[in-house]
Amino acid sequence: MSSQDDDNLVPTQTEGYKVSEKKGIDELNKLDADDPSLIKWKESLGLAHAKERFPDDKRTVVVQALVFQSADRTIRMDVSTPEAVEKLRGAPIVIKEGVDYTFKIEFVVQREVVSGLKFLQSIKRHHITLEKMEEMCGSYGPKYENQEKTFAPAKAPSGMLARGLYNVKSKFVDDDNCAYLEWEWSMEIKKDWA
Missing domain, CATH: 2.70.50.30 (Coagulation Factor XIII, subunit A, domain 1)
Structure with a gap:
């Protein structure tokens, strides 16, 4: 495979953008556990009970x-x-x-x-x-x-x-x-x- 082939499927990068640190499901569920609106939002994403x-x-x-x-x-x-x-x-x-x-x-x-x-x-x-x-x-x-x-x-x-x-x-x-x-x-x- 040539390097030209590799270049065709490289996503563009936004200058200065840094990917945030990954957090596991358990860690996300514990964040802001006292905020009812965030708890409801997390439930809408399926974070609380996502089956594999x-x-x-x-x-x-x-x-x-x-x-x-x-x-x-x-x-x-x-x-x-x-x-x-x-x-x-x-x-x-x-x-x-x-x-x-x-x-x-x-x-x-x-x-x-x-x-x-x-x-x-x-x-x-x-x-x-x-x-x-x-x-x-x-x-x-x-x-x-x-x-x-x-x-x-x-x-x-x-x-x-x-x-x-x-x-x-x-x-x-x-x-x-x-x-x-x-x-x-x-x-x-x-x-x-x-």
Whole structure:
């Protein structure tokens, strides 16, 4: 992997911003324990009784799927296990040229609050980067259910020269640059969905 490939998925840094010290759930629950409004807010985040959905999985953020959505199609790309990611790498998804679409990421946060989640994506064709995306997802407390973030709408390229195979590299990171998942996949732009 070249250093140019690495640079494509490095989140931007805000000059002077320092990531705050991480605190565990128990420590957060004890802070301001005498303030009823803060207690209520913490309960709304699920800090008091968050169950682990994947107790054997040591990751704090478990990415479940990347979902392509258009008016005509929804394509759910399973990335929940290394086997699913590998299977996705070998099978390009087909996208109709010129279609308006969005991406949505589904994930589970467990054990602690995660701050500053970001989704990074680089799309290349013939080793040339055509598009680079960095979407801020936000901060999340632990929750048993899937959490999700839908990104800004985009339009698939169209025309004879736009048709073909595109290589995509995606990454899900937090403020500490902890990468919860980094994977490669491909999409094929065609005249129609088949």
